[in-house]
């Protein structure tokens with residue numbers, strides 16, 4: 466485990482396409498990392514359309530919006546999640562976060578800086594797309610984990626996200642997880658195909674080639690839907706379910722003893 470003096474690994478979880486499982490992965494990966502003894506905080510960076518609290522059955526009295534508007538401090542909004550990790554909830558239905566102001570940028574950076582000494586992992590659950598807020602959130606993370614499903618539209622949007630992160634943030638390493646894949650073979654095949662497209666159309670334009678680090682896949686699992694309907698965390702409710710086992714393997718792959726390079 467990192468010592469208190471060490472900085473947390475900051476991992477942004479993003480996707481391009483919406484609804485591919487970012488929030489599901491962020492919450493359950495956090496629980497899987499916590500089970501490995503890591504101190505984990507998940508920040509709901511979908512500032513205007515948050516739902517991390519919903520899937521965790523949490524009822525925040527205040528959110529990041531209250532912190533960003535100076536009404537309370539970060540300690541006032543921090544919640545303990547089932548699964549043994551911490552959550553910074555955000556608000557939902559706030560159109561103001563569709564535009565990113567420099568005040569919000571500065572505050573988010575400060576919040577993350579302040580917290581990083583106290584955790585082993587800060588997971589940033591972003592919204593979908595390549596809005597300024599999503600890209601800014603990613604820029605605050607040392608590591609970016611891109612989630613895609615095998616659907617062509619999701620693959621196309623994952624590619625678009627990877628391209629933007631390579632060109633705008635000079636990323637040279639991005640982590641990749643396939644959600645709702647058929648099996649490990651399909652996950653590996655899709656990762657290889659995506660790398661080939663990146664080699665052909667992105668790596669031809671950048672000084673330092675982008676390498677995708679395939680972390681693993683999570684199967685489509687009826688237990689995920691059952692847990693979601695009951696607002697329970699899959700990893701806690703059904704640790705033996707195929708998707709939970711896949712998440713434990715992902716946590717292990719992410720948490721490998723050697724700290725990977727910064728990806729910049």
Ligand SMILES: Nc1ncnc2c1ncn2[C@@H]1O[C@H](COP(=O)(O)OP(=O)(O)OP(=O)(O)O)[C@@H](O)[C@H]1O
Pocket residue numbers: 480482483484485486487488489490511591592593644645683684685686687689690693708
């Ligand atoms: N492996 C899986 N098997 C079955 N259902 C899944 C799986 N992964 C995610 N889901 C379901 O897909 C839906 C979308 O998941 P989630 O909200 O995590 O996506 P998201 O990428 O965070 O969406 P958004 O872009 O809106 O933030 C949820 O209902 C979730 O329960």
Ligand SMILES: [Mg+2]
Pocket residue numbers: 487488489511516591592
């Ligand atoms: Mg989400």
